[in-house]
Amino acid sequence: MEEKKNKSGSTTMPVKKKKKKMAAENNEIITLTNVSKAYSTGAPALKEINLHINKGEFVFIVGDSGSGKSTLIKLLLRELTISDGYINVMGYDLSKIKHRKIPKFRRNIGIVFQDFRLLKDRNVYDNVAFAQRIIQKSNKEIKKNVPSILAIVGLAGKYKAKPRQLSGGEQQRVALARALVNKPTILLADEPTGNLDPKNSWEIMKLLEQINENGTTVLVVTHNREIVNAMQKRVVTLKKGVIVSDEEKGGYIDED
Amino acid sequence: MRISSLFYTLRQGFSNLFRNKWFTLASIATISACLFLFGLFYAIVMNFQNIVKTAEQGVxxxxxxxxxxxxxxxxxxxxxxxxxxxxxxxxxxxxxxxxxxxxxxxxxxxxxxxxxxxxxxxxxxxxxxxxxxxxxxxxxxxxxxxxxxxxxxSEITATTLTGINALVAYVSVGIIGILFAVSVFLISNTVTIGISVRKEEINIMKYIGATDFFVRSPFVIEGMLIGLIGAAIPLVFIYVMYNVVMNYVLERFSMLSSLLSFLTVEEIFSLLTPVSLGIGVGIGFLGSIVTVRKHLRV
Known part of the structure; x- marks a missing residue:
């Protein structure tokens, strides 16, 4: 028994370490090499994508509907598996990850959706606490962490409100608080301003920028030309499943 | 699992009952209706068999x-x-x-x-x-x-009783079959409603990184509670009804009272109670597992 344990320990451990080390050395947190994704019906959604994102970056992913943005997000969350290529997120090889390891992997990713996706029957506090329950934090920690994150997103006074009593902007802040309360390494925002007016959109973007300044890698999928052009961050543009441009301090590329 | 997580899961299971009041009521009503029919039928068949058996023993x-x-x-x-x-x-x-x-x-x-x-x-x-x-x-x-x-x-008594016994057996199997089909239909409908109510919630839980076990537990607890309540209601109802009906029949057909040897309510419930509760909880358990399972592959 003892021998067996040692054996298996010595074969798996170094591999894991090596991977993490590799990722740490070149500071890369998301790596896609020649990634393709084809659905069983129709044309491929992504064709030989190469994308490298470093720790602490702020990246916009832009493109029309049908460009493959949603597919990319789903691959990064391991909701879908790639058809071909290599994908590594935070040291996890996502084409090889076991089903039961996925929850642990996702706990390091905060996610915000266009339609907020809050639990409508629970108040603001419970919606945020929910994320902490899932990673099995103690009641004591939850009571400490939730109010402090609600204060950051500016909702400290509304912790008892139900989602329907809040404006769109406020609901998105709750979603953001929920995504951040577990201190994720990466924050994925899928059209976070899609349902918001310009004023609220800007406030959400300011919050995302602030989060990024505190060290979290932020990926924002968006249609919002104005915001992309104003913020002067890295912009990756997708078109029909291919990356057509990837620029530091880029802008929204006009379609013609 | 942490103690606080365990309590949280249990609490969620309970409060789920009140979150979707209509769904809860519909599920309880479905299970109650099925188990009421089952209990009623069980009581009738058991008494019938008892009457036949008593008659047999006299031959x-x-x-x-x-x-x-x-x-x-x-x-x-x-x-x-x-x-x-x-x-x-x-x-x-x-x-x-x-x-x-x-x-x-x-x-x-x-x-x-x-x-x-x-x-x-x-x-x-x-x-x-x-x-x-x-x-x-x-x-x-x-x-x-x-x-x-x-x-x-007494040839006639013997052949008549044998005939009645066979008839009771056939009718039992037939009615159990129909009840089973109706239950499956009703329950699968309720489960389908349950899916549409839960879909989003399960999705969100999975995105945040909840394990399958964590997602499933509150739903399973909720399902089992619904099953338990759904089974308890018809049991209480049949318990109250049973004596009333027995007394009425004995009074109304007093000339047959030597033939009608009814079982006491305790004799009926000694088996009906555990079986009904078991079926109720089982249906709740399976129903919730199946409902949630479809959405766990996110």
């Missing part, structure tokens, strides 16, 4: 012996009979006993005129069966036994 075969037979041979015959598997009970009636009971039943004071026992050759065995359908086989056997003069039996 006897009487064996008379050859004239001048030895007592030892009578004993031998008695031993042979009690070895038969279909015999539940055998009772020896001596000539004196037969005469005594005849006197008290039919003659009363007129019996004083007799000085000798006119039923000197009427010693017999009364044989009770545990399965009436075996009567003719037993009679055939008895007639072949040496020393047996005559075998009395």
């Amino acid at each position: 006897s075969v009487t064996v008379f012996f050859d004239e001048g037979i030895e007592d030892t041979r009578i004993q031998e015959i008695g031993e042979l009979i009690s070895k038969r598997p279909e015999v539940s009970n055998i009772h020896f009636v001596s000539a004196e006993e037969a005469w005594e009971s005849f006197k008290t039943e039919y003659l009363g004071e007129y019996a004083d005129g007799f000085t000798e026992n006119p039923l000197a050759d009427s010693a017999n065995y009364e044989i009770y069966l545990n399965d009436v359908s075996m009567q003719s086989a037993l009679v055939t056997y008895l007639e072949s036994v040496e020393g047996v003069r005559m075998v009395n039996r």
